[in-house]
Amino acid sequence: MKTAIVHDWLVNYGGAERVVEQMLLLYPDADIYTLVYDEKKMGKIFPKEKVHTSSLQKIPMAEKLYTKFLSLMPKAFEEFDLTGYDLVIASSSCCAKGVITSPTTPFIAYIHSPMRYAWDLYYDYLKNSGRLTKFFMKRWMPDIRKWDYISSQRIDTLVANSSYIARRIKKFWNRDAAVVYPPVDTDRLSVSDEAAGDYFVVFSRFVPYKRIDLAISACARLNKKLIVIGSGSQEKELKLLAASCKNADIKFTGRISDSEVKAYLQKCRALIFCAEEDFGIIPVEAQACGRPIIAFGKGGALETVVNEKTGVFFEEQSVESLVKAIEEFEKLDKENTFNPKKIREHAEKFSAENFRKNLSEQIRLTEDKVRNYI
Structure with a gap:
């Protein structure tokens, strides 16, 4: 069966690219279609001979400037001729799901999120943009929204990476979506035989x-040790905040190897997760190490963390709310509420193997649905 996998862009390796990698395990001979491709960064994972790029690849520095091409993306994806394929699978958080396929070709789109900057986060992006970007956003975004809605209607099956995203799909596209959680590499993680250490962990990109x-701030207020793993645009700001906090015992590791991250996760008291994410892979990785999560109680965390079994939630993105959650966690931890082996068992539900199995089932159902129309 001749298969095409369509992905927004291949310029960095992250959670969305892990999904494409797993799709290729299901269809090793598939061709990949994408907006732009950085061979230096992605060539080992996605070989050049498998990748077909859009006309925008010809623009100098395209792999660095691609985010500026939003108004050109719909046309770029619609230019791909996929008529010779028996199956088309999209992996999309932007415009990849907008390719045009034959009515007789099953087309399934795995949606990481509808375009955040076009819909519910539009005003946040607008507020934080410069004058020139604001001008073009106001001018182009109404047409982008129209195209985004219209293109969503020509997909046979929509699959969301969480129930949280399925709700956003229903809100903005008025389509129902199946839920298949993204793949987490639980096999490379394990529960340590050693007792937990005396520190909490944050593992994240440093973005607002x-x-x-x-x-x-919460760990400083409670005089708790915190290990901060990662890097990003906020690094200087966060280090200044830590330096200004009294009683702060904060260590920044910078970017470290996977094995070092694993060691920190295995022995932490808990992972602190403060973001509202569509899914959130890192909390699952920490649970795969048998460690509980202290998470903001919105978004994907509500689907990956079980309250008072694999972690606890805080209700507001405020220092006071997080302080209360840490205190609640410590109370439950003293009562031996969090069983590392059971936490690990919960994390295994989100394994790459389960992702492939569940996505395969959605593809089979899509093929049956299309076949019944022919």
């Missing part, structure tokens, strides 16, 4: 919406 500042 991750709200790492809450974890730093």
Whole structure:
């Protein structure tokens, strides 16, 4: 069966690219279609001979400037001729789901999220943009929204990466979506035989919406040790915050190897997760190490963390709310509420193997649905 996998862009390796990697395990001979491709960064994972890029690849520095091409993306994806394929699968958080397929070709789209900057987060992006970006956003976004809705209607089956995203799909596209959780590499993680250490962990990119500042301030207030793993645009700001906090015992590791991250996760008291995410892979990875989560109680965390079994939630993105959650966690932890082996068992529900199995089932159902129309 000749299969095409369509992905927004291949310029960095992250959670969405893990999904494409797993799709290729299901269909090793599939061709990949994408907006732009950075061979230096992605060539080992996605070989050049498998990748077909859009006309925008010809623009100098395209792999760095691609986010500026939003108004050109719909046309770029619609230019791909997929008429020779027996199955088309899209992996999309932007415009990849907008390719045009034959009525007789099953077309399934795995949606990481509808375009955040076009819909519910439009005003946040607008507020934080410069004058020129604001001008073009106001001018282009109404047409982008129209195209985004219209293109969503020509997909046979929509699959969301969480119930949270399924709700956003229903809100903005008025389509129902099946839920298949994204793949987490639980096999490379394990529960340590050693007792937990005396520290909490944050593991994240240093960007504003991750709200790492809450974890730093709350741990400083409670005089708790915090290990902060990662890097990003907020690094200087977060280090200044930590330095200004009295009683702060905050260690920044920078970017470290997977094995070092694993060691920190295995022995932490808990992972602190302050973001509102569509899904959130890192909390699942910590649970795969048998460690509980202290999470903001919105978004994907509500689907990956079980309250008072694999972690606890805080209700507001505020220092006060997080402080209360840490205190509640410590109370439950003293009562031996959190069983590492059971936490690990819960995390295994989100394994890559389960992702492939569940996605395969949605593909089979889509093929049956299309076949019944022919």
